Amino acid sequence: MNKASYRSLVVALMQRDFKVAMRRKSDSINPLLFVLMVVTLFPIAVGPSHEVLGRIAPGVIWVVALLASLLGSERLFRDDYLDGSLEQMVLSPAPLELLALAKISSHWLLSGLPLVILSPFCALLLKLPIEGWLTLMLTLLLGTPILSAMTAIGAALTVSLGRGGALLSLLLLPLFIPLLIFATAAVDSSLLGMPAIGQLLFLAGFMVLTLTLAPLAVAAAIKVSVN
């Protein structure tokens, strides 16, 4: 297999995931619906005042984004494991790390990117001052790939354990905390009129680090799980 066929394999694998997601829409729409529900319920519960809502908006949006990504995480490799596709990926002549990266990318395009696109709407509902919108979008744009990559590691580790959902959340939540701190701090500083570039660069660094190393971890975890 040469480089060109690796590329077409990655594309084919991502297309496969999209087709499966399109034919099982409820699975991919559920997390987004969850985000929208929480974001609409908050102003009703807390009250529509500017000061309170605008103050908690970055935190709420990010916490919801984290929980939403955990919601669908268990399924990332579950179907592939159950129908035997995961075994075939392990045995494929293509490097497993590359296939893991393809899975992470399609997961991000299906779960992370819609969240980024949805974020101005969430910001509007939660009355986030307009100065914070761009930073919020940027933090989500940099942060959701980290979520996808980390989730993939956890999902690959727990895929063979029948009901690994609770364990998966326990494994992943502590790893998400630095991300949460930097992302909300970035939005907070732009709300205060300060530059957020420092936090954003940190997030970008995290993203590059996780996207580089996660495929290796996912591949190793898959090899253990298919045993």
Place this chain on the structure above:
Amino acid sequence: MALLVTAQQLSSVRAGRTLFADLSFSVSAGAVLHVEGPNGAGKSTLLRIIAGLLKPQAGQVQLFPQHSADDPDYWRRQLLFIGHKAAVKAELTALENLAIQAQLDGADLDDPWQTLETVGLLGLEDIPAQQLSAGQQRRIALARLWSSPAQLWILDEPFTALDTRGIELLQQRFAAHVHGGGSIILTSHQALSWQPSALQRLSIKHVDAELGYE
């Protein structure tokens, strides 16, 4: 004859139970290895060990010993494994399943329609696999055999859910593969109606049977 598989003193322990111990065998090009044994004897485990999906408790398997030194990934291209789980995506159609399987195998699927016709799925190509019968889903999985460039096939119960016509067709394909210098390792509770020239049988018995385990 070139050796494709050599296994030395394989032992496997699953869930605290010894499935088999000190199993040694080799498969040369053009040979068929029929692994036999009762349910739970460890046939699937053995096949997964040969395919490299499982590590044996002891012993070792060498695939393509002549090639392993200069090209460590050679075996990945030359091995085709179809296990109990057929790797057929329930949401995808037969045609889409065929395409993705060929991609993963690194095979060129020149004419998917021809393959579909051969395995008797023509006319059903645009129906999601979950709406097809078990035998038809099995045919989607086995369609890989017509496009794969692999020399060594490892097939776990390939005849499951197939009708007599399908079994006949599969054995014809086996014969052609062996004729072309390929090898097959398979498990089947069913006797082969086709008699390959180089048929080896490997029986796995319960090692622990005399100890009173079941």
